[in-house]
Amino acid sequence: MSKRYSIVQQSKCVSCGTCLHFCPRNAITIIHGTHAQINKDLCIGCGLCKKECPADAIYFQEREAK
Amino acid sequence: MMNKQKHWYDYLYLWSILYFTLGFFNILFAWLGLIDFLVPLIFAIYSGNKNFCNRYCGRGQLLQLLGSRLKLSQYRSTPGFISGKYFRYGFLIFFLTMFSSMLLQTYLVASQAASLKEVLNLLWIFQVPWHFAYPIEITGWIAQFSFGFYNIMLTSTIMGLIAMLLWKPRSWCTFCPMGTMTQGICKLKHH
Ligand code: SF4
Ligand code: SF4
Ligand code: SF4
Numbered sequence: 001m002s003k004r005y006s007i008v009q010q011s012k013c014v015s016c017g018t019c020l021h022f023c024p025r026n027a028i029t030i031i032h033g034t035h036a037q038i039n040k041d042l043c044i045g046c047g048l049c050k051k052e053c054p055a056d057a058i059y060f061q062e063r064e065a066k
Numbered sequence: 067m068m069n070k071q072k073h074w075y076d077y078l079y080l081w082s083i084l085y086f087t088l089g090f091f092n093i094l095f096a097w098l099g100l101i102d103f104l105v106p107l108i109f110a111i112y113s114g115n116k117n118f119c120n121r122y123c124g125r126g127q128l129l130q131l132l133g134s135r136l137k138l139s140q141y142r143s144t145p146g147f148i149s150g151k152y153f154r155y156g157f158l159i160f161f162l163t164m165f166s167s168m169l170l171q172t173y174l175v176a177s178q179a180a181s182l183k184e185v186l187n188l189l190w191i192f193q194v195p196w197h198f199a200y201p202i203e204i205t206g207w208i209a210q211f212s213f214g215f216y217n218i219m220l221t222s223t224i225m226g227l228i229a230m231l232l233w234k235p236r237s238w239c240t241f242c243p244m245g246t247m248t249q250g251i252c253k254l255k256h257h
Contacts, residue, residue, distance in 0.1 A: 014240050014246075014249060015119065015120075016116075016119050016126065016239035017116065017119050017121070018235075020120060021070070030116060032114060032252055032255075033116035033251075033252030033256075052134070054149065054236045054237040054239055055144065056146070
């Protein structure tokens with residue numbers, strides 16, 4: 001499991017869907033046309049979505065050690 | 067873009083290129099742009115989604131392609147205020163005002179209160195002669211709408227290209243009036 005994963009700050013997301021096209025794990029879904037959501041179990045924290053997001057709505061989050 | 071399986075709609079950027087090319091030869095093709103106006107609204111109003119932005123928008127794809135594949139984008143953060151609520155809705159209102167003024171101009175030509183102007187008003191500042199794209203004379207208001215609508219399409223694409231160069235490939239999508247409007251409709255629908 002990767003050390004980090006990405007999360008979307010809903011209030012900043014413009015639901016453009018740019019991130020969808022870059023995620024190698026298909027971990028991202030656009031919910032109700034209002035914001036993107038990342039499935040943290042699929043996310044490998046590669047940051048490709050974060051790099052492309054024009055609204056800077058994506059952040060890294062460290063996974064808690066089990 | 068990642069090497070994902072390609073679908074037919076991943077090539078819609080070609081539609082954007084074709085649209086602007088056709089309007090260079092005959093302005094009446096501008097009417098086809100209504101598809102890009104109606105489809106996103108239909109998706110948002112009837113299905114409450116942004117599938118148009120997420121999949122079918124040729125302009126978004128074109129900006130992505132130029133910015134990331136052709137590496138024309140600087141990849142700097144879009145300034146926060148630009149992707150923020152006030153600017154987005156402010157720009158939407160400005161855009162709708164410009165759209166209404168275009169419709170008014172069409173009406174004036176239809177009622178013969180004004181004459182047809184074979185020009186584009188790029189970025190609502192620069193008057194550019196476009197008579198060469200009007201080879202055969204037709205009903206005035208149909209032509210006037212074509213010039214006005216093509217101007218809106220081209221102006222917004224130029225703004226998109228500038229945003230792509232300055233910031234991220236799809237920075238335009240943060241304040242694109244159609245994107246703001248469809249997201250707004252989705253928010254209302256799923257409230
Ligand atoms: S960080 Fe990588 S794997 Fe995770 S959602 Fe973004 S693109 Fe997908
Ligand atoms: S790229 Fe950014 S703004 Fe666009 S849908 Fe993804 S998280 Fe939202
Ligand atoms: S925000 Fe505008 S340019 Fe971007 S994908 Fe949506 S309709 Fe197309």
